[in-house]
Amino acid sequence: MAVSPESAISGTQLWQAESYARNARFVADLASPVVDLLNPRPGERILDLGCGDGALSLSIMARGAELTGIDSSPPLLAAARASGVNAISGDARDLPFTQCFDAVFTNAVLHWILQPDLVIHAVAKALRPGGRFVGEFGGHGNVAAIVTALRAVARRYGLDESEVSPWFFPTPDEYAVRLTAGGFQVDNIELAPRPTPLPTGIEGWLETFRGPFFRLLPDEKRDAIRQEVIDLLKPSLCDSRGNWTADYVRLRFAARLKG
Numbered sequence: 001m002a003v004s005p006e007s008a009i010s011g012t013q014l015w016q017a018e019s020y021a022r023n024a025r026f027v028a029d030l031a032s033p034v035v036d037l038l039n040p041r042p043g044e045r046i047l048d049l050g051c052g053d054g055a056l057s058l059s060i061m062a063r064g065a066e067l068t069g070i071d072s073s074p075p076l077l078a079a080a081r082a083s084g085v086n087a088i089s090g091d092a093r094d095l096p097f098t099q100c101f102d103a104v105f106t107n108a109v110l111h112w113i114l115q116p117d118l119v120i121h122a123v124a125k126a127l128r129p130g131g132r133f134v135g136e137f138g139g140h141g142n143v144a145a146i147v148t149a150l151r152a153v154a155r156r157y158g159l160d161e162s163e164v165s166p167w168f169f170p171t172p173d174e175y176a177v178r179l180t181a182g183g184f185q186v187d188n189i190e191l192a193p194r195p196t197p198l199p200t201g202i203e204g205w206l207e208t209f210r211g212p213f214f215r216l217l218p219d220e221k222r223d224a225i226r227q228e229v230i231d232l233l234k235p236s237l238c239d240s241r242g243n244w245t246a247d248y249v250r251l252r253f254a255a256r257l258k259g
């Protein structure tokens with residue numbers, strides 16, 4: 001994904017609160033390990049970076065933290081506010097905060113932003129000295145089968161492969177080097193394979209997470225290309241009962257701002 005200036009957390013991706021809830025509620029539902037790693041405490045000031053519809057913000061607030069959410073998607077921000085989250089619109093690469101937070105939390109957002117060092121710098125500025133940066137996102141090898149199928153089909157049709165996998169999926173070593181260079185001490189960083197059942201199958205996943213790629217295709221070819229991707233993926237991601245499971249690999253980390 002090319003991150004467009006007007007949409008620096010969601011990029012060119014179009015997020016719709018209703019379809020996100022239908023196709024991707026698992027993103028928040030499966031995030032309790034990273035909320036546990038954050039270990040929010042009563043009264044702590046916490047920024048939820050890329051809060052989306054606020055599902056995880058609410059679980060952090062339930063533990064007594066004073067939470068601010070930030071996101072760039074108007075429909076998701078509206079959903080977060082409607083559920084009681086103090087959420088503002090903003091750019092993860094240029095946060096409007098200086099030493100305001102005890103912790104910055106983020107889930108399933110950082111793989112959308114292809115300038116990771118700008119995000120790390122902005123988070124360091126937003127934290128008080130010693131503040132925590134805790135999060136999870138796609139790590140090296142994430143959705144590898146899906147990316148490979150999309151690439152194969154894109155190549156066959158002479159399409160731009162850069163539109164296929166617009167994500168940042170680093171190894172733990174690579175991300176740790178970036179965090180350290182950005183002034184953090186890395187306490188914990190690991191890859192966690194997490195096969196993820198897809199409630200609306202691969203079609204729902206492709207609609208929610210790779211919509212921009214399919215919208216670029218000529219109308220008359222779109223359905224055939226989507227079907228080829230699905231046919232390629234079926235042997236490895238769909239079981240005999242028709243249940244789809246995506247090959248997610250999470251990168252989970254906890255770091256502390258030095259100084």
Ligand code: BEZ
Pocket residue numbers: 108111137138142143167209248249
């Ligand atoms: C993820 O959360 O791992 C993910 C999201 C969108 C595309 C690919 C992966």
